[in-house]
Amino acid sequence: MKMNISLFLMLLLMVSCHKEENKPPLKPESDYRQFVGIADLEQTFVNLIALADSAERVQRLNTLWDSLKANDQVPFTIGDSVLFMYKGQAGSVLWAGDFNSWNPSSSGWAGQRMGTSDFFVLRKKFPSDARLDYKLVINNNWVLDPSNRFVQHSGFGPNSELRMPDWVFPKETVLAEGVNRGSLSANKLIMSSAECLGYQLQYKVYLPYGYESLEDLPVIYVTDGHEYADDRLGAMLIVLDNLIHQGKISPVIAVFVDPRNPSNLSQNRRMDEYRANSRFVGFLSDELVPQIDAEFKTDVSPQKRAVLGTSLGGWNSAFTGIRRPDVFGLIGIHSPAFDPAIIQEYATKPLQPLKVFMSTGVINDTQNQARGMRSVMQEKGYPLEYIEVNQGHSWGNWRSLLEEPLVYFFPAR
Numbered sequence: 377m378k379m380n381i382s383l384f385l386m387l388l389l390m391v392s393c394h395k396e397e398n399k400p401p402l403k404p405e406s407d408y409r410q411f412v413g414i415a416d417l418e419q420t421f422v423n424l425i426a427l428a429d430s431a432e433r434v435q436r437l438n439t440l441w442d443s444l445k446a447n448d449q450v451p452f453t454i455g456d457s458v459l460f461m462y463k464g465q466a467g468s469v470l471w472a473g474d475f476n477s478w479n480p481s482s483s484g485w486a487g488q489r490m491g492t493s494d495f496f497v498l499r500k501k502f503p504s505d506a507r508l509d510y511k512l513v514i515n516n517n518w519v520l521d522p523s524n525r526f527v528q529h530s531g532f533g534p535n536s537e538l539r540m541p542d543w544v545f546p547k548e549t550v551l552a553e554g555v556n557r558g559s560l561s562a563n564k565l566i567m568s569s570a571e572c573l574g575y576q577l578q579y580k581v582y583l584p585y586g587y588e589s590l591e592d593l594p595v596i597y598v599t600d601g602h603e604y605a606d607d608r609l610g611a612m613l614i615v616l617d618n619l620i621h622q623g624k625i626s627p628v629i630a631v632f633v634d635p636r637n638p639s640n641l642s643q644n645r646r647m648d649e650y651r652a653n654s655r656f657v658g659f660l661s662d663e664l665v666p667q668i669d670a671e672f673k674t675d676v677s678p679q680k681r682a683v684l685g686t687s688l689g690g691w692n693s694a695f696t697g698i699r700r701p702d703v704f705g706l707i708g709i710h711s712p713a714f715d716p717a718i719i720q721e722y723a724t725k726p727l728q729p730l731k732v733f734m735s736t737g738v739i740n741d742t743q744n745q746a747r748g749m750r751s752v753m754q755e756k757g758y759p760l761e762y763i764e765v766n767q768g769h770s771w772g773n774w775r776s777l778l779e780e781p782l783v784y785f786f787p788a789r
Contacts, residue, residue, distance in 0.1 A: 406443055407436055408447075413454055413455075413457070414457050414458075417452055421437075421495060422490065422491075424436050425491045425492075425495070441463055441523075444461075444523075445523050448525065450524050451521075451524065453538075455504055456502060457499070457500075458501070459499050460497065460498040460499075461496070462487060462496045462514070463495050463496075464494055467515050468513075468514070469486070469487035470485055470513040471485050471487070471498055472510060472511055472518070473510025473538070473768070474508040474509050475508055475510070475538075485498065486498070504540050504542040505540060505542040505544070505765075506540040506766040507537065507765075507767050507772055508537070508767065509537060509770045510537075510538055520534060520536050521536035524537070526539060528771060528772040529609055529771065530771055548619065548778070549776070555617050556585040556586070556617070557585060557613075557617050558582055558585050558616060559582070560580055560581070560613060561581045561582075563578045563580060566578075566663065566667060571655075571658065572655050572663060573656060573659050576638055577634070577659070577664075579631055579632060579633045580631075581668070581672070582630040582631075583672070584616070584620050586627070587673070590673060591673050592673065592675040593626075593628060593629050593672070593673055593675060594629070594675050594680035594681065594785070595628065596681075596682040596683070596684055596782075597630075597631045597684070597704075598612065598685070599633050599635065599649075599650060599683070599684070599685035599692055599693070600635060600686060600689050602632065602634045602635075602636065603771070604684075610778065611775045612778055615775075616630060619783070623788050624782075624783055624788060625787065625788055626786045626787070629672055650688035650692035652692075652695045654699065657696045657699050660683070660703075665703055678704060678729070679705040680705075680706075682705075682707070682781075682785050683696050683704045683706070683708065684708030684781065685708070685710065687712070687713045687769065689710075690711060690713065690714075691713050691718060694714065694722070695718055697728065697730045698728060698730075701728040701729055706730075706731050706785045707730050707732045707733070708733050708781045708785070709734040710773075710774045711737060711741050711769055712746055712749065714742070714746075719748050722753065722756065723755075723756075730758060731785070732753060732758050733760075733761045733780065734746055734749065734753075734761075735762070735763040735765065735773075735774075736763075736765075737769060737770070738764050738765070740769065741767070746762075746764075761780065763777060763780060
């Protein structure tokens with residue numbers, strides 16, 4: 377009897393082992409994990425695409441893709457590497473953005489299809505703290521990246537945003553809890569004389585919270601003011617409110633000068649006004665500034681009056697400073713589109729009573745012009761705060777560099 381029981385148990389164990397050996401492997405709930413690098417993620421895609429069972433292949437690929445999107449990992453970044461990815465039916469997928477001067481036809485920006493799947497990938501390297509605007513060009517159609525929720529608006533509409541791992545989000549561009557808001561006027565109109573521009577312009581005025589009890593306020597004049605004041609672009613109203621509330625800067629008035637024709641907003645006159653235009657400088661200095669000083673409680677000294685602009689507006693800031701240091705003593709410059717003449721003017725003229733902030737991106741931005749002017753200003757002895765960032769010619773760049781000139785020009789008393 378004992379022999380029969382032992383034999384039965386042995387046979388049962390053999391059958392159990394045989395069944396376990398032939399049991400199909402368990403399918404992972406998800407192939408998503410902490411990938412150690414671009415190659416690790418790419419190999420995972422390759423392995424899944426190679427699965428023979430089409431239903432399993434589709435299910436696991438979709439689950440992985442959904443997990444990457446849910447964790448804001450499209451594009452996938454690690455260190456100084458990025459894997460751009462697109463999932464969808466397409467004949468061709470190209471990437472265009474700050475990194476290739478928005479030219480998708482330039483060499484090396486076409487996505488590669490993974491096998492016969494509908495996945496396209498493109499591997500690139502950028503500084504680990506870079507932030508860049510881009511779009512996808514799918515079958516010659518320019519679109520936002522449908523799997524990337526990060527968007528940065530531009531003067532021409534929204535772009536998708538590549539955020540490398542060490543880029544720091546500018547928290548000052550989000551209104552902090554409990555911040556008392558300043559006020560922004562409706563559009564105000566001013567008629568420039570024939571000696572200056574000879575046409576009507578519009579502007580808005582920001583007054584800091586508690587203006588009624590304040591006196592002798594510094595003023596910053598902002599060109600392309602309609603974009604600097606837009607929360608999606610410059611976000612300057614939010615930045616001002618945050619910095620004043622937090623005691624990082626003194627209360628300041630901001631005048632947002634709009635380059636668009638008030639009667640026809642599609643007509644933008646910045647190309648004429650900002651390119652070393654003495655008449656525009658005359659308008660700012662001899663017409664708008666006296667109007668603001670008469671209407672508001674301003675400090676009228678040049679050392680408390682700033683002009684700020686980006687690109688051509690940065691050129692205008694530098695030109696205004698060298699031509700009218702008796703009016704503007706604080707010069708703010710974002711990504712300056714300088715011509716050689718303005719740099720030469722600073723080189724040849726005596727040192728003026730100016731305090732300068734200048735910044736530029738270094739990825740297809742204005743770094744060459746900015747560095748040339750920086751060398752001249754340093755040699756002349758201008759007080760200068762200069763910043764370079766791993767970004768392009770974008771509002772994502774400029775909005776993140778508003779705190780620095782404001783603190784530099786208007787430190788808390």
